[in-house]
Amino acid sequence: MELTDEQLLAMHRSMIRIRLFEETAGKVMETGKMPGFLHLYVGQEAVAVGVCEALRVDDYITSTHRGHGHLVAKGGDLRRMMAELMGKATGYCGGKGGSMHINDLSLGMLGANGIVGAGAPIAVGAGFRNKYLGTDQVSVAFFGDASTNIGAFHEAANMACALHLPVVFVCEHNMYGEYTPTNKAMVIADIVDRAAGYGMPGVIVDGMDVVAVHEAATEAVARARRGEGPSLVECKTYRYFNHHGIQNLGLKYRPDDEVLAWKERDPIFTFEAKLIDTGVASRELLDATWAEIHAAIDEALQFADDSPFPAEDQMLAGVYS
Amino acid sequence: MSAADVPLPDPGEREITYVAAFIEAVKLEMAADPDVFIAGEDVGAHGGVFHTFDGVQTQFGERRAVDTPISEQAIIGLGIGAAVTGLRPIVDLMFMDFVLVAADQIANQAAKLKYMFGGQAKLPLTITTVGGAGLSAAAQHSQSLEALFCHIPGIKVVFPSNPYDVKGLMAASVREDNPVLFVLHKRMLGQRGAVPVERYEIPLGQARISRPGSDVTLVSWGKTAADSLVAAEQLAGEGIDVEVVDLRTLSPLDIGTVVESVRRTNRVVVAHEAVRFGGFGAEVAAQIQEEAFDYLDAPVGRVAAPFSPVPFTPALETRYVPDPARIAAGVRAAVARPLLGR
Amino acid sequence: MAAVGVIVNPWAGKDLRRLHAPTGHTPDAAKVGILRRVVIAALDAGASAVLVADDVSRIAARAVHGIDGAALVEGPGTGSALDTRRAATSLHDAGCRPIVVLGGDGTCRDAAMGAPDALLLAVSTGTNNVFPRFVDGTSAGTAAGLVAGGLVPWEAVSARAKQIHVEVVDGHASHHDIALVDVGLIDAARTGARAVLRASSVRAVVAAMATPASTGLSAVAGRVAPVRRGDDGGVLVTLDGSDRLVRVPLVPGTVDDLAVADVVRLADGQAVVWTGPGVLAYDGERDRVLSRTATVTVSVRRDGPWVLDVERTLACAVRRRLFDRPAAVAPLAKEGIDD
């Protein structure tokens, strides 16, 4: 199924929404107005967008500590996201969750997560629900390369296979877990090599190429919808910034050349070049998208800035339903 | 033996931070005993995300300062297996919240192994971690979970409040032949205090009267014990003379020092950062009424966090964590209580 | 120098096709094993050294660990086809005859691009494996070592492969590409995840090698007009809505109907002209996007890399009693290569 121009432009737009949201959040954090940890998704946009574009609104996803991109790609509201990151009452979690716990159940986004590996079992649960009710919805677990060293990942992968559930495991292999290169934390280089051990197919795809990710996700999602069980898609990608915050170069655990080499393969700029080359869009049209999203982000920031903090009587609200 | 019986070196003039005191203790133990090593996520090349192991790998090499995969269960298991076979591991869980990921290895394995084996095994294992709120790190990176492990027989729980205690308690924890959960508070890491250069141990299971007073006893640990001293100074201005007892070790609990103090002051408040319901303060309060019921002029007061996860937004988090003002308010309430029927 | 070169493609055998069909997965562990067998056997058989191109997945490093006589050769480490191409160039320049290539058709193509005159010994670990041979690493390594050590003369057991030349003129740009097995004109707009999955998207195929047992695009030719490694020229198959439906395994583990309109035998050097739009797939992977105005000229010529025949090499060694201890070198019979 060839992508239509509308789909291609939607993916372009979605990647820019992530990029500008994240860059803006990073700047706000630098001013001290954004509390807590900020794990930015810049560099990995093609993964969230390529996958979520292959999903329906009623499909579920679980996410990670690096979860803003997943929510944006699933259709998240930039205003409520920005407000949440700033701890405001109008945010997605009323200010109680922050960056690591943003979610939107109405979009099937079952939450970013502060515990590495914890999202995968929850995606299995959502997949179980879909099979149990006999719907054709699927669930996707996004997770990092280094998270696959935690028991929860293995248990989830095996259970999804054992129960033959409609779950797609999407690994974002950005080569690091915090400050440790993943090749020091595991001997194998490709997470897909683990898939075979559970009895599911796994494929590697260029995580800097949104169309490639979309194709792989489309196949994986289609299999799951047809009832053919789980699969694993490993996207080779890179985070431009430090584990958290916005430092980019000069980090002692990774060489600057490596960062620059990956930036050469930027998922948005390479995609734009192809869109122009193949006549899908003009430079002017793409620039207009940037401008429009810039405005939307400014508006979101203004909204967040203008919003109140939650009142103290909100402290105990929502502990139980 | 009470706290006063323990001879300790003079702190001297040198001031270093809470985290530096911890690193110093780790390095001294490693230098003294080749069987001591550290292992955990990002503790080696990076020196720990809270810099709690800065320079350890530089000094002792990769063999003894091991970066592990993100595998909390296996990190604890590595410590257990190495300890029961003769090494003396220090294994680190980056955030205290992650003890829950490794809960089986800690609570079912490490804590029970010696007993289940009929007392034969020795488990010289120190589990280090960083707990507490105050960085807007939200519900899964801010907890104070010490009560959970105090409820488990077989493991000791240590939560120091100042650099001096950090160094001495860490030395004792590493030399301890039972598993110890050693908790640092993330908001204390930069606090400075006088710390001797040489090695010394503060025995586990001994509380310390960190401020003598006569009107009311204030029991706490960790960062709250430091905040309790601040509260006590405020209250001194109001004419309330507070005696602060810093438990330092929660399990085993030195209830003797607490009870002895309560018998003198007749009023007591327990303050901690963890949620109040089911918190370790409840155990302290219960033991006080068991041992000093007749001396109490007021119910045992408690100052602690509300029964909710730690909120992200500073607007709520600052109200969530007991601060010196809230501790002082709790003490005032205990002191203000009239003596009915006397 | 009597060195054997080795290149492993870390990505081979792991692409998208595994979601589409029960195509096999080649884990690193398998590649490490094959590579290690190659190295051990090559050194035993007479290679003075084995130079192994390093790779981003550290397969090579794991495979040669602790083996004296094996050395890693650093490459650009881009994690892309460029690594294979550069490795072929540098190993060939370093005098490695042969270079053992672990991968599928796409990997062999990259090696040939990097070193057009290389002597290749291709061991299949890929998805479509028409060009490389299914052979155990031990046998491959033995053959490589015998040839590198000069015990079996390479001319006697090697042949020049065919190659498909593709000249693309698209607007102001022109390109010269090559493929070893097949070139497909695909009805698509993008390269995406590269594999060609949809039978209905295939408009035309030129194959240099195609047997009824092939999988991939060359199978289209292999099931209507086979052409062997040793035959000169190739075959052109054009597809459209015609009535002749042929069952073709476009992806291992799938079989689809392809509507074959026309089959033409191509002589050595005979040109076929195609026009855009579409995407050209080389040895199974979508590679070059063509605009509406693009013209493409395709021809098959016998000017590809040299290919070492493992069976022949080993048979020659048997005749010369090279496996006996001590080796008694018997006179060499005249050897040729055909299959």
Ligand SMILES: Cc1ncc(C[n+]2csc(CCOP(=O)(O)OP(=O)(O)O)c2C)c(N)n1
């Ligand atoms: C159980 C647990 N252990 C450790 C951490 C601390 N931590 C947060 S992110 C991270 C690295 C995760 O790496 P990866 O899964 O590759 O995701 P990436 O950050 O690269 O996106 C670690 C160790 C955590 N949050 N939870």
Ligand SMILES: [Mg+2]
């Ligand atoms: Mg990672």
